[in-house]
Amino acid sequence: MTEPTTEPPSGRDRLRELLDAVLSEENNRLSEMAGQAHASPFHFSRVLSRDTGESPVALRRRVLLERAAWQIGQGTSVTDAAFAAGYESVEGFTRAFARAFGHPPSATTAGSGRWLPAPNGVHFHPPIHLWVEEHPKGRPSLDVTGLQVHHDVDDTALLIRLAADLPEAEYRRVREPGRTTLTWDGPEESIAATLDRLVRAKEMWLASIEGADTPEHGGDGPESLRLxxxxxxxxxxxxxxxxxxxxxxxxxxxxxxxxxxxxxxxGGVVAHVLTYSAHRRQSVRHMLRAAGVEVDHGDPLEWLQGRYERDRYEHS
Structure with a gap:
């Protein structure tokens, strides 16, 4: 068997794979969980405990108790919920449930709270999913505006890098005749013009916010745009x-x-910049594809997942 690697991620969500192994209906023992994850029990337990602050067995027991509470609240019998949670007897399930929730399973209603304290924010989310709260170990909360701003800047940098590999004629070729995003900005018919407007919009709004004079309009070649x-x-x-x-x-x-x-x-200025930047970035993607360049979707979900995986790798 191979052990969990510390190599950079390649599109795989390793933590999710480990959680899937923990919560699989077929894996009641640590050895079975580790086998699904292609790891020894020792390394499987060590990696998951490091990443979640909870042992595999404890995490599985807690999440399945949360699921049982939801099932009972939806009308499932205590007996069925007990066996679905992996307990060999209703009595053992009832004792564990009462210790965890502070009341017996029979007192559970549809409106009862079903999440138990967790060191990692991982919880059962009906009907079959997981929910991960903000990480309790000091990880900052996810500010959506900050996410969009950072994604916009990172994504624009990516598009400029991709455009830099094009021949000059392809870079400046008119691909969408007459296309205008905002009338006062003029036509944006080429990759060069659209990327220029992406950068120029921030330069202009920054000058307005800072009370500065109208900034000089720099070059629109790939290297000038990058700088x-x-x-x-x-x-x-x-x-x-x-x-x-x-x-x-x-x-x-x-x-x-x-x-x-x-x-x-x-707030309106920031929303304005983000709105039209997103539009322009997708326009550049369409034109890059027409020029034969492979480019991703520009999805902030994929971008954020990539950043999360890189952070986990760099701090592992």
């Missing part, structure tokens, strides 16, 4: 982070770069 984006992307993340820290989403910005000047809510 512009590195600078603007870092400032944009810092600016949005500061707005969130101060809870200043409702503050008004008087944008003197508009003619005549206009006022905007800071």
């Amino acid at each position: 512009r984006h590195e600078e603007a992307g870092a400032r944009w993340i810092a600016t949005v982070t500061d707005i969130g820290r101060r809870d200043a989403w409702g503050d008004r910005l008087i944008d003197a770069l508009c003619d005549p000047p206009e006022s905007f809510l800071l």
